[in-house]
Structure formats: C-alpha cells, structure tokens
Amino acid sequence: MTMALSPASVRVEELKRLLVRARALVFDVDGTLAETEELHRQAFNEAFARYGMDWHWGRTVYKELLLTAGGKERIRAFDSMRTSPQRLVDGEIVDLHRIKTACFADLLASQGCPLRPGVTELISAAMRRGQRLAIATTTSRENINALLSAALGKGWSDLFEVVVAGDEVARKKPAPDVYLAALSGLGLSGPECLAIEDSANGLLAARHADIPVLITRSLYFRDDDFAEALLVVEDLTELPEI
C-alpha cells in the first residue's frame, strides 16, 4: 500500500520535476540573484544626504519600508509617515530616486555585489537542459544592468530571453504584473514555469500569475510567510537532488 504523500513531499517532488522540466525559470533580482538590499539602503541614505535632507534609514526602518515595493513608492510611504506637514512633490521624488539609482551604481562599482551561492550553477544547469530564462523584478532596468553586467559580464542580457522591470508595468509586486508580462513575453503559461523569489511580496506576485515558486531566504525577508511556496531553501546550493 503506497503511503499518501504529505503536501510537503508532494511539493518537493513537484519542485524537482519543474527544476528539470519547467519550460522557463523566472528570476526575481533583489534578494534572489544577489543580496542587494543593503546597497539599496546605503544608496537611499547617500541620496538623502546629497539632496540636503536629514533622513536616514537604519536597518529596522528599512525592513519595515521594504513592505512597499519600489524605491519611489518607498520614499513616498516614508514621507507620508512623517509628522511634518511638508510633503515631497512627485517631481522631487523622481529626482531623489534618480540620484539614489546613481548612488546604487556607484556603490556596486566600489563595493561590488556578488551573485548569491548557487545562482550561476542553476542558470548553467537550466541552460544545459534547454530551459529558457527570464527576469521579473520591481527594481529598474538600470539597476538590473549595473548588477548583472558586473556579475555576469556585458553579455548578461543574452542569457535572459525576457526581462521585465518594475517601472514597465502598471502595478509593482505583490501585484502579478511583472510576472504576467514575463509569461506573455515567453508565450508560456504559469504552470509551465518556475519562479525563484525571496520575499512574501514576490511569492504573492508569482502565485497570482499561477507560477509555482521556489523561495531562497534573504537577509530582510527571512521570516516572511512562505506557505504557498513549493520549497524554501537558505540558498540555491540547497536544492534537492534531481
């Protein structure tokens, strides 16, 4: 008599199947491909200083603010929480975020930000299996290019057939927009793919696009609720044997 597989075992078997047979792997960027959020936080603080503001985001505040996807939206969310009646206007938020993006590129150039363990191995294995690769992220195309040019070389975009950045869709994660755009670009359905994510917002976004999700825990989101994921690993070196 075969034992009924527990939901967890079923999920691991489904993940192992998708690691080999998914038509495409769709990667999140921040926290998944690389631990970038500390550099983002430093870039925000550098931009505040350059803009002549006395704002400073420590790790605790930044962890709270990360519930808001998108740098411009995060600035607006923090501004709205302040007691001062003075609010930034949209043009100021755009300017401030543009400075932040430049600071992020400078920090990447000076400090570097390696890909997380197991990322290049998974990408190489997927390519050997003929699986297609895509990116679905909240961050900007500029940040993706700065990070992946340094980590994978100038030809990084040859590896990813479809790249969808946060400002290219109407709604950021946890809305499914970036994942729906990636599926449309790939011409695939959600269940044919596997998403790799690090946050609850990212998990919700991919699940709302009917894409199964592998979670790799990251610095700021490690205690998020990942109940809807197929599997949660510390990093991509911990994938089950397939």
Ligand code: XBP
């Ligand atoms: C993470 C985000 C981004 C970054 C900051 O994106 O929410 O907002 O924190 O980058 P993901 P920007 O995990 O979906 O890759 O300032 O360019 O938004």
Ligand code: MG
């Ligand atoms: Mg992320």
